[in-house]
Amino acid sequence: MKYLFFNIILLFGLISNAQQTPAKSQTEKVIIQGATLHLGNGKVLENTNLAFENGLITSIGNESDLPTGNIINAAGKHVYPGFIVPNSTLGLGEIDAVKATIDQQEIGDEVPNVRSLIAYNAESQVVEASRLNGILLAQITPQGGTISGTSSIVQLDAWNWEDAAVKIDDGTHLNWPTLFKSKNVSFGLRVYSEVNKDYSKEISEIKELFLQVKGYDLKSNNSRNLGFESLQPLFTGEKKLYIHADLEQEIIDAIKFSEDLNIKDIIIVGGSESHKVIELLKSTKTPVLVKRVHSLPNSEDDDYDMFYKLPAFLMQNNILVGLEVSGQMDRMNSRNLPFYAGHTTAYGISEEQALQMITQNTAKVLGIDDKYGTLEVGKSATLFISEGNALDMRTNQLTDAFIDGRKIILKSHQTELYERYRDKYAK
Missing domain, CATH: 2.30.40.10 (Urease, subunit C, domain 1)
Incomplete structure (x- = not known):
């Protein structure tokens, strides 16, 4: 009974503080x-x-x-x-300690047909707070598994997800296998503990899945495969493939995978070691959504300010760069996007270039630059x-x-x- 009472109080508390x-x-x-x-x-x-x-x-x-x-x-x-925040769970969660308010991840390892848009809560107080810093558009992105699902782009003043939608199902999110197994230590720091012996096997399994998708034909199948149908637009360029990869070899393998399968439009998300594959990124014209610049180095060999100066290095080499905010408490930290951009101005970027990374560049990456x-x-x-x-x-x-x-x-x-x-x- 006491839990029922608690949930009723929580519900009324959320309603009383609903968005304007x-x-x-x-x-x-x-x-x-x-x-x-x-x-x-x-x-x-x-x-x-x-x-x-x-x-x-x-x-x-x-x-x-x-x-x-x-x-x-x-x-x-x-x-x-x-300002536009990509790769965000804004509106997909409200109170971390209350499981019923969190809807950013679906059960299953490969769920490409899961659509984050229909879970978007337009009355989220976190969304409301982000607008005060100039965040007016967001790419609502699912998390977890190997293929997390499909993101959509919304504007942040709406009655519901239908009203909020700017671009529906803009892309699929693929979490690339990691070369090393890692664990969270604190404050978002990840420590790589041992080599992932299944790395090549995991890539092969992803490739096999995508080959099956290429060969899938609804007319010749007795039953529909919604996951396959969700992935097929990647081969025609109607949908983008966001590949979440950090290390040098992971980025190389991810781009090669896309080329082998003739996937038209890919974006690297995270890209911690993207500075090591500049020529590859340039030759393939692959954009990078750089992970939160307020991040600690990935390894003891990295410069302490690696994430601060990474956007400048990429921009100076004519890579299309946007900033994303994934990491610990990414929903709440979405509102800090302009200040992450501002931080980069101390590391080789002008204020107007920093602004581009959270406006024009991100709009181009997301395919909404015709309007925003x-x-x-x-x-x-x-x-x-x-x-x-x-x-x-x-x-x-x-x-x-x-x-x-x-x-x-x-x-x-x-x-x-x-x-x-x-x-x-x-x-």
């Missing part, structure tokens, strides 16, 4: 005046106007004949495209206004944010607590 009502569609033109525009493609426009209508950016510049509308005076402020990732006429008005540098936690203070032109509410459980105790101690 999603914004309604844009009804009037909005003109942001006099701001510094960070376009997301490496360019900056000072003291410039930006206008959008019906959810789309209609003009950028100081045209004297701009029509009247809702004018926002943003003099001295900064405008950015909405940069401030351009004709693209979605998914953007925000900040008091200062959005890559610096001291000055990233959002005053306004818009998703597809809809002005969203910038409040969360944390801001409510802040206001509550600010008022208490101000007396």
